Amino acid sequence: MRAQDADGDAGPVQVRGTVLTVRRVDAYHAMTVVAPGIAARFRPGQFVAVAVGGPDSAMLLRRAFSIHDVRPDHGGTVEFVFSASGPGTRWLAGLRSRDVLDVAGPLGRPFPVPRDPVSCLLVGGGYGSAPLFALAGKLRDRGCKVDFLLGAASGDRVFGALTARRTGRTATITTEDGSLGARGVVTDMLGQVIHEARTDVIYACGPMPMLRQVTLLARRYDLPVQVAVEEAMACGIGVCMTCVLPVVGTDGMTRMVRSCVDGPVFRGEQIRWDDVGTIPFDAVGAPGWEPRSGRLPRGGQAAAGGRAGATGPGHGARESGGSGQQARPGSPGRPGHGH
Ligand SMILES: Cc1cc2nc3c(=O)[nH]c(=O)nc-3n(C[C@H](O)[C@H](O)[C@H](O)COP(=O)(O)OP(=O)(O)OC[C@H]3O[C@@H](n4cnc5c(N)ncnc54)[C@H](O)[C@@H]3O)c2cc1C
Numbered sequence: 335m336r337a338q339d340a341d342g343d344a345g346p347v348q349v350r351g352t353v354l355t356v357r358r359v360d361a362y363h364a365m366t367v368v369a370p371g372i373a374a375r376f377r378p379g380q381f382v383a384v385a386v387g388g389p390d391s392a393m394l395l396r397r398a399f400s401i402h403d404v405r406p407d408h409g410g411t412v413e414f415v416f417s418a419s420g421p422g423t424r425w426l427a428g429l430r431s432r433d434v435l436d437v438a439g440p441l442g443r444p445f446p447v448p449r450d451p452v453s454c455l456l457v458g459g460g461y462g463s464a465p466l467f468a469l470a471g472k473l474r475d476r477g478c479k480v481d482f483l484l485g486a487a488s489g490d491r492v493f494g495a496l497t498a499r500r501t502g503r504t505a506t507i508t509t510e511d512g513s514l515g516a517r518g519v520v521t522d523m524l525g526q527v528i529h530e531a532r533t534d535v536i537y538a539c540g541p542m543p544m545l546r547q548v549t550l551l552a553r554r555y556d557l558p559v560q561v562a563v564e565e566a567m568a569c570g571i572g573v574c575m576t577c578v579l580p581v582v583g584t585d586g587m588t589r590m591v592r593s594c595v596d597g598p599v600f601r602g603e604q605i606r607w608d609d610v611g612t613i614p615f616d617a618v619g620a621p622g623w624e625p626r627s628g629r630l631p632r633g634g635q636a637a638a639g640g641r642a643g644a645t646g647p648g649h650g651a652r653e654s655g656g657s658g659q660q661a662r663p664g665s666p667g668r669p670g671h672g673h
């Protein structure tokens with residue numbers, strides 16, 4: 335793993351960390367691991383990739399989890415929150431204090447934070463709320479006002495409702511079954527919350543359909559939105575192309591961009607939500623794409639389905655200068671974004 339990026343940011347590290355605690359938090363598990371190198375480098379929005387199953391396991395792929403919190407105890411600890419829904423996460427849920435876990439991180443690009451003290455609305459779906467609390471702390475340090483809008487299918491799956499109520503200027507909760515807060519989904523309440531909180535910028539993390547809908551609504555209100563996506567990942571470090579998404583750069587061109595290294599945080603409106611899971615015909619490097627012919631395909635059809643290896647390194651996000659995170663030029667009243 336690299337130790338230092340070209341721009342001076344410390345890169346990720348791989349550690350064998352001791353598990354401090356694994357505790358139940360409603361429908362989820364929260365795991366705290368001693369990982370000083372990761373804690374020291376962490377910025378909100380980044381994730382860890384965790385080896386699961388032990389040394390003899392057939393579960394070869396690491397599992398990705400957003401970092402919920404880091405603390406200085408024991409030299410530096412990292413906490414993540416997960417739903418024990420498959421073999422890897424069930425194995426994690428069975429770990430105990432003092433077990434050792436192989437963790438790589440922090441991975442991916444963090445949430446950019448405004449330079450100005452603006453009103454920020456943090457929207458979380460299910461365990462997608464987990465990375466928003468560290469972000470909230472950073473935003474408050476910058477003098478921003480923080481409002482929360484959290485939702486899930488049921489009350490026990492809304493992660494962090496109490497913390498949101500305690501620390502947010504406002505906290506609005508929705509559940510599909512009505513067991514906590516208003517009955518419905520977060521996007522039912524988004525317009526009202528934006529209006530009441532006088533929101534300047536939205537940050538969102540949760541299931542892809544929720545992020546898509548939040549982006550559409552943010553656009554209606556002409557608000558910038560930063561989304562942390564959760565695309566299936568295999569390597570987590572930019573080499574396998576499993577996690578690519580069609581993202582429109584500031585030059586108007588679509589590139590298949592790796593969400594593990596160029597994300598997971600993107601400007602919502604730059605993702606081609608309707609084309610996620612495909613390689614659009616006009617994406618740079620798509621079959622039939624020609625650089626000098628106005629980027630039209632020979633056959634004029636969308637490239638179907640598969641993702642891996644769709645764009646070689648020469649056509650990927652590296653050439654685009656990243657995921658196009660720059661603010662739209664000339665848009666009035668936009669808070670400046672920097673790390
Ligand atoms: C950036 C990011 C942050 C996440 N944060 C959280 C979090 O905070 N909490 C949480 O509970 N979950 C989170 N997830 C989802 C989490 O990674 C999965 O729930 C976890 O991998 C499930 O593992 P499993 O073995 O229990 O389940 P399974 O579904 O049996 O195994 C999933 C494994 O297969 C891989 N996989 C699945 N589909 C594909 C595919 N189409 N192509 C290639 N590989 C595939 C996955 O990457 C993973 O390695 C996050 C995912 C990402 C990408």
Ligand code: FES
Pocket residue numbers: 566567568569570571572573574575576577578592593594595
């Ligand atoms: S998961 Fe391998 S490149 Fe992103």
